[in-house]
Amino acid sequence: xxxxxxxxxxxxxxxxxxxxxxxxxxxxxxxxxxxxxxxxxxxxxxxxxxxxxxxxxxxxxxxxxxxxxxxxxxxxxxxxxxxxxxxxxxxxxxxxxxxxxxxxxxxxxxxxxxxxxxxxxxxxxxxxxxxxxxxxxxxxxxxxxxxxxxxxxxxxxxxxxxxxxxxxxxxxxxxxxxxxxxxxxxxxxxxxxxxxxxxxxxxxxxxxxxxxxxxxxxxxxxxxxxxxxxxxxxxxxxxxxxxxxxxxxxxxxxxxxxxxxxxxxxxxxxxxxxxxxxxxxxxxxxxxxxxxxxxxxxxxxxxxxxxxx
Amino acid sequence: xxxxxxxxxxxxxxxxxxxxxxxxxxxxxxxxxxxxxxxxxxxxxxxxxxxxxxxxxxxxxxxxxxxxxxxxxxxxxxxxxxxxxxxxxxxxxxxxxxxxxxxxxxxxxxxxxxxxxxxxxxxxxxxxxxxxxxxxxxxxxxxxxxxxxxxxxxxxxxxxxxxxxxxxxxxxxxxxxxxxxxxxxxxxxxxxxxxxxxxxxxxxxxxxxxxxxxxxxxxxxxxxxxxxxxxxxxxxxxxxxxxxxxxxxxxxxxxxxxxxxxxxxxxxxxxxxxxxxxxxxxxxxxxxxxxxxxxxxxxxxxxxxxxxx
Numbered sequence: 103x104x105x106x107x108x109x110x111x112x113x114x115x116x117x118x119x120x121x122x123x124x125x126x127x128x129x130x131x132x133x134x135x136x137x138x139x140x141x142x143x144x145x146x147x148x149x150x151x152x153x154x155x156x157x158x159x160x161x162x163x164x165x166x167x168x169x170x171x172x173x174x175x176x177x178x179x180x181x182x183x184x185x186x187x188x189x190x191x192x193x194x195x196x197x198x199x200x201x202x203x204x205x206x207x208x209x210x211x212x213x214x215x216x217x218x219x220x221x222x223x224x225x226x227x228x229x230x231x232x233x234x235x236x237x238x239x240x241x242x243x244x245x246x247x248x249x250x251x252x253x254x255x256x257x258x259x260x261x262x263x264x265x266x267x268x269x270x271x272x273x274x275x276x277x278x279x280x281x282x283x284x285x286x287x288x289x290x291x292x293x294x295x296x297x298x299x300x301x302x303x304x305x306x307x308x309x310x311x312x313x314x315x316x317x318x319x320x321x322x323x324x325x326x327x328x329x330x331x332x333x334x335x336x337x338x339x340x341x342x343x344x345x346x347x348x349x350x351x352x353x354x355x356x357x358x359x360x361x362x363x364x365x366x367x368x369x370x371x372x373x374x375x376x377x378x379x380x381x382x383x384x385x386x387x388x389x390x391x392x393x394x395x396x397x398x399x400x401x402x403x404x405x406x407x408x409x410x411x
Numbered sequence: 412x413x414x415x416x417x418x419x420x421x422x423x424x425x426x427x428x429x430x431x432x433x434x435x436x437x438x439x440x441x442x443x444x445x446x447x448x449x450x451x452x453x454x455x456x457x458x459x460x461x462x463x464x465x466x467x468x469x470x471x472x473x474x475x476x477x478x479x480x481x482x483x484x485x486x487x488x489x490x491x492x493x494x495x496x497x498x499x500x501x502x503x504x505x506x507x508x509x510x511x512x513x514x515x516x517x518x519x520x521x522x523x524x525x526x527x528x529x530x531x532x533x534x535x536x537x538x539x540x541x542x543x544x545x546x547x548x549x550x551x552x553x554x555x556x557x558x559x560x561x562x563x564x565x566x567x568x569x570x571x572x573x574x575x576x577x578x579x580x581x582x583x584x585x586x587x588x589x590x591x592x593x594x595x596x597x598x599x600x601x602x603x604x605x606x607x608x609x610x611x612x613x614x615x616x617x618x619x620x621x622x623x624x625x626x627x628x629x630x631x632x633x634x635x636x637x638x639x640x641x642x643x644x645x646x647x648x649x650x651x652x653x654x655x656x657x658x659x660x661x662x663x664x665x666x667x668x669x670x671x672x673x674x675x676x677x678x679x680x681x682x683x684x685x686x687x688x689x690x691x692x693x694x695x696x697x698x699x700x701x702x703x704x705x706x707x708x709x710x711x712x713x714x715x716x717x718x719x720x
Contacts (some may be wrong), residue, residue: 138569159650169676181616200628200631201631228695228696243553243555244553245555246553246702247698247700247702248553260691274607274608282695298631299582299583299608299609299704300608300702302702303686303694303701305698306696307694307695317633318509319634322607322632323631324626325632326632327633359602375611376571378612380612383592384592384616385612385616386594387618389614390556390609392555392612393608393610393611393702395608396611396612
């Protein structure tokens with residue numbers, strides 16, 4: 103009989119089963135993403151830089167965000183300043199819109215929290231010159247939104263050689279700076295993370311500052327807000343932020359010790375290929391393509407094997 | 412000062428503001444998706460067919476699923492049989508894997524529930540002949556996974572003229588039939604819904620039977636399972652299914668009265684364009700492209716305006 107543990111959408115680590123000639127059209131087995139991670143070398147991983155790692159501490163746990171100073175140097179510097187002056191501590195999750203974003207910041211419209219050393223607003227950093235990013239590795243797969251896509255030091259990114267610009271892309275888990283109509287109206291004090299289908303139409307319209315590398319379920323399962331655009335319409339629905347800290351300011355024994363697979367490594371290339379063309383026997387047709395936002399960027403405990411990859 | 416209500420990711424219905432010459436590069440305003448919905452004609456909407464509408468009743472509320480008999484006739488017929496014999500009543504949500512799927516079915520491995528009139532397994536319906544779908548309307552936008560994509564009577568779909576086959580695509584909210592390694596091992600008694608970035612690599616590998624048209628947050632906010640692939644590792648974590656019923660079997664006054672925008676209508680074409688090329692003043696760069704899974708398929712209360720579109 104059917105059993106629920108076997109009714110899986112994909113089955114990693116299935117042993118090779120010799121096929122009868124009549125079934126020979128089955129795809130040959132090949133390494134899965136989990137297999138590639140398992141076979142990777144330690145040098146293909148890098149630890150997070152504590153000076154560019156945020157801990158968003160919620161009542162239910164910690165969300166770890168890797169900042170991308172190469173793509174948004176002024177905003178990352180301002181977020182560090184905001185964090186160090188305690189700006190976020192006691193603020194709240196303000197918004198959860200299904201299949202879109204979770205947003206956090208200051209819930210107090212009447213008397214918004216003043217900044218101290220941080221800037222109240224900053225010029226937009228929607229794109230950077232191509233030459234400012236030396237770590238970009240292109241994907242061979244075509245993309246509808248940009249002439250070229252790939253990864254830059256752990257972040258999904260796009261480039262347009264015609265305009266000479268590069269930018270981070272709105273994939274699942276990416277973190278951006280909420281703003282008003284004016285392109286330069288944000289300062290990093292209101293941030294959001296993507297919790298649904300990649301809203302790539304936001305690319306080049308928002309300063310993207312990083313990526314959630316751990317704790318996404320704490321954000322993605324937030325109750326959706328009943329107000330317009332998923333804002334919570336009652337203050338008591340807002341989940342409070344305990345603190346936001348830089349890893350560098352947290353004692354060593356309280357830090358998350360995570361490492362990210364280097365996106366310029368051979369194993370990362372193999373991860374993309376494992377997602378692009380899956381082997382049998384579960385998969386019957388290989389996709390032959392992987393979308394930028396469907397390439398997993400593996401994260402694990404330093405030096406460990408992930409428990410459920 | 413900045414206020415949280417204004418720190419939105421996009422601002423529908425912003426009035427036109429005359430620009431100073433120095434700012435004239437701003438995109439001109441144009442109708443948003445909400446504007447298009449508001450301006451649509453009643454004939455551009457269709458009511459759900461009660462014989463192809465499922466109500467998945469959870470403790471927290473109702474999930475409404477529209478079935479796609481054109482793409483999976485045998486599976487849809489079997490799901491109707493399963494529903495009518497009460498197969499799902501008292502089963503459970505078994506799995507929630509972040510950025511992937513929520514899956515439901517029989518939690519009892521030892522003594523799985525027997526089917527009565529429904530079939531225990533069915534031949535796969537991963538694709539159908541092109542000629543079996545007369546409602547397909549192509550998108551002009553290119554896609555990495557298929558030669559042609561578009562919409563068929565409310566569902567995102569893809570086609571390959573070379574092979575003469577068409578199939579439904581794994582976009583957010585799409586519902587498919589979980590299966591074992593054998594392509595014909597499913598029967599519709601274990602189903603899943605996509606809750607993250609479209610896992611298009613599953614296209615043509617799974618029988619896709621429909622789409623969640625209401626209640627997605629009830630599924631997308633399910634606590635993620637700690638077991639392999641997001642399965643709940645403790646029975647008490649599984650959310651029970653009260654009942655699954657066909658709308659046709661529910662008294663009229665207890666039915667959801669929803670309507671879906673016709674995907675062969677002029678307004679739907681305008682919805683895709685509103686998402687593809689947003690106007691100003693919030694948007695600074697129009698994407699010039701919309702991915703298949705980023706085109707909203709509007710659903711509303713029959714004859715009403717949606718509250719927060």
